[in-house]
Amino acid sequence: MNNMQSISPEKCAEFIREGGVAAFTGAGISTAAGIPDFRGKGGFYSTGRYNPDTVFEIEYFKTNPKPFYDFSRDMLEIVDRITPTFTHFFLAQLEEMGLLSSLSTQNIDPLHQMAGSKNVICIHGSYSSMNCLRCGKYYGLDASLEYIRSQDVPRCGECGxxxxxxxxxxxxxxxxxxxxxxxxxESKTLLVLGSSLVVYPAAILPQWAKRAVVVNRTGVSIPTVPEQYMVERELDDFFRQVAEYVF
Ligand SMILES: [Zn+2]
Structure with missing residues (x-):
């Protein structure tokens, strides 16, 4: 650990009230809501219904798309049954108050949008739209979800x-x-939430921050950030306390 310090909820709230907050979220905020860890025990891959090495391979998908759609239906079914976490709602509220200027996520589930966040940069994309790989036709959110739910392998209504x-x-x-x-x-403070910062692009993005507050179950550090704080706690536990000082 280089210059990593701990931070109190009160101090974190002080940074947030200054405004100009950016947030970057990873898998930890989704697993806290009840989305299984992909690879962990009880995770998506433990069902054996799709192979983790090929389910997100584009060339494999083009010839054998069903495993990806099985995975997608499993995930969307879980999303239907759960609600976003306190921290998801907290971030949406900060955006509405004009304190949060940007939210980027590594997650492909729609929990941030369900919590009311408007501007979400989905680094790894999302299910909010689909395109036909043959004719390029665009399908919006409602059509995409409808096609995934009703067709084993969704096909273009225009060209098949x-x-x-x-x-x-x-x-x-x-x-x-x-x-x-x-x-x-450009942010004053970056909140890094539920990401272990090991895989690209998570390992890169936070390095641009001037000040970072990292909240994660296990400690991680960001080599280039001059001022950084580490909170090794559950997200909701910490942000419930922070919220008391923000609102
Ligand atoms: Zn088409």
Missing amino acids: GLLKPDVVFFGEQVHGMNEAMQEIA
């Missing part, structure tokens, strides 16, 4: 081509990197 959601597969370009980078660089 394979439909692919806007989820980023292995080897595809991540989304919104420049925008996220700029927002983080």
